[in-house]
Amino acid sequence: MNFIGEHSLWALAGRFFTYLAFTGALGTALFYGLNWLRPGACSGPDELGRPKAAHEPFLRAGRGAFALHSIGVVGILTVLLTAILSHWFEFDYVWRHSSRDLPLEYVFSALWEGQEGSFIIWIFWHAALGWFLVRGAKTWEHGTMTVVGLVQLVLTSMILGIYVFGVKIGSSPFVLIREMPENLGLPWTTIKDYMIRIPAFRDGQGLNPLLQNYWMVIHPPTLFLGFAATLLPFAYAVAGWIERRPLEWVTPALPWAYFGVGVLGTGILMGGAWAYEALSFGGFWAWDPVENASLVPWITLVAAAHLMFIVKKKKTSGGLTAIMAMLSFLLVLYSTFLTRSGVLGDSSVHSFVDLGLNGQLMLLLGLFSVGSLILLLVRWRSLPRSNADEAFSSREFWLVIGSLVLLISAVQISFSTSIPVLNKLIGPEGLVPILGEAMAPPTDVFRHYHSIQIPVAIVVSLFMAMVPFLRWDSTPNALLKRILPSLLVSLVLGGLAAWGLKFDQPMYTVLLITGMFSALSNLDLWLRYQGGGWRSGGQALAHLGFAFILLGALISNGKKVAISQNPVFLHKDFPANEHILIPLGDTVSMHPYWVEWTGERVEGHFQLFDVNFYGTAENQSPGKKLFSLAPYIQMNPRMGNVREPSTKHYWDHDVYTYVSFADMRSPEEKASGWTEEMDATMGRGEEVFVFEEYMMRCDSIIVKSAQMIEETGDLATLDMAAKLTLKHMDGRKETIEVPYAVRGNEASPGEAEFVNLGVKVRFDGVSDEPGRFKMKFWRKAPEEQEFILLQAFIFPYINVLWLGVVLMAIGTALAVAKRIAGPKPAPKP
């Protein structure tokens, strides 16, 4: 049947590209794999150093298959983007994630809002990075591309959307709504012009208002590029270990590891910037499981990237390096599982909904984890043995220790994040019931994570400060003296800063000092010992950036002040909360500011609340106006209202505020003055209990005048009234008459008000029951002073954090560029 207005051909094209991408990935894995694993192929380049298999037909077939795969991926993206841009709401994905009024820039956010879309962007980056391997991996091309092919095969299967023997394989974004399982067989799916007839198809559900933020345009693709970057070290490691080259893979993988560190780190903190700007969590990091799930692979990738230097320079630590590199990619897969399986539903605010793909996700995760583990076990013995201990003053020794410290950090975060998974496995209702009662996530997550992560940060910052000064093999004592100046300066500066900022927790003070130490010593290293050039600056700048991130996070979080303190005392054990009530037009004290709420206005989907901040004058009264903020509530009738903050940025602190409560009723509703409408049927002498505090009694029904039409005997005019007495429980009493009139065929109900008691009555007419009358009552809405509740924080020195992110991104970019450019050409004589 041809459905009118439906773009089923495009849906077909989307499906076609999906199958093309899938078969392309299969071909990539197959052809590269066959060539790679054929006998004698695993021995690297030939005698002349050329890639051995350059002329193999399988190689061409593998490349061709990967090209087809890439065409498929680009095709998928194109079709989906076209569908969203053209508002084809017959596509389930488009209907769910976009709407007609969606601003153009958020089309991309809509593209990756859903699971299917985020898989697509991930697959896309893998395909893009794969081409770098095809072009530049040389002898590693077969091995790495076989791994890439396998990964792509599994990932594209997640968007296949087919049923094999009744088992759902993947979820396709190209399913039309009428093809959804829950709609199959419904009568409307056979109507030819259903798209025109059913109003629901005229507009989509719209993008979650929380995601309608510019950070959401760039955060997901950056994060997924970071995730995708972990595939390359993984692919190199797997290829290297299978080819019995357990150390050599490190050299080509190293720049990619740093590329991943830079991009993933930036991507994670872009998410933090989004949370800080668009969410009313009150901060940039909340230790939410979904945030943690992206942080952990970054931590292990950092460890892997640093260990790679040891392998490259010293030909040791090959095992630990491979473990960390593989773990990073596996943790990305695990993070995918955590956020998409719905297992975090109880513990996270922003996980995806369950698409019924848990089995497939677990299979994917299990396949790669078990495979990597077996590979490591089987080939562990091919690692070169070294019997000598690394010297205590050597760089390699401390790099290993540092990476183990990072591992401890990663394990703790993973463990706590995985509590819902552990419950599924060993909880009372789990697969193997071991635990007596289900574990719940810690109630105070900040205290929980900080108890381990702050000591880790202290150790890591100390290592960052000192290890760059160490040499391979061993370091002469004289060199160690180079860190003394920065150590002394940071002790003094850090101490002063801790005193100035009134740090009361010793751990925080220590981290403040060690953080400054690592910032200063890396700056010192770069400027005094490495010449201060851009080419040499990558390492020092990246370290400096990370030290700034630590410092910025520490100060802005540790010294975050809630200036909106509710002055109402509740109980000594139950502290008043941090929401301040501001009546309209009033100015209230919010130390060190005075705030005034001047009104609200509606702009598009936003209801903005104008708040003025004043300084405090000498006599403690409001001083001069400093700035205005407009925190807003995003109104979305389909998904609920979202509170969004507004922030005043100063160079050394931010004033962050959001409206935590506001009366969102429409102005008409607020102004009507009468609420709690209720119906009653009353007869003479009857009583009704109204509004839980009044007794309404119908004293009598008075007919004042009545005229009949003589010929017919019908009523021509009638004037009557009900005499009602309203009695309050406290004894107050009031009697009124409510008129009712009929003129021919027209009845006019009358209204009257108990002025003193604040109740209004409408006499609606005669009831079906003889002798009884229909009435409506309202009570007067209490005189409400309009107010909002506001929460406001001061985040000191949060710009240090953002500066750190930029520095780290630049630093890693420089480091990667240096690795790609190769060794510095010898200076000309």
Next chain:
Amino acid sequence: MKRNHLIALVVIAFLAGALMVTIQDASTYATFEMASKKTPESVTVVGQLDLEEPITFNSSTSMLRFTAVDKDGARSIVYYNQPKPTDFERSEEITLTGLSSGDTAFFAQNILMKCPSKYADEAQFSSK
């Protein structure tokens, strides 16, 4: 390799320590009855909002008071010292973290709501 083994041992010891701390920090899922026995320990209660009972919000203290039903069907008054979450009434499940005051009420420090999936409304596609 002796020192390397020693390092491995130290790392494992630290890991074990970190995990111990972590496990001890984990709270438990409880019912209101279990919560009242565990006071003053914080627990997590999963339940539902009782829409029959009034939900009152005192704006001057910004205190929310409502009644929740836990998985055993037991009811408890809950105080939440925060403004009312948006779409609170629409939640189909609420996860409360906090502590019980004994037998009178539950003091929630944090509320996580599960709202009905916006996709669930298939009825929207019926042709009228």
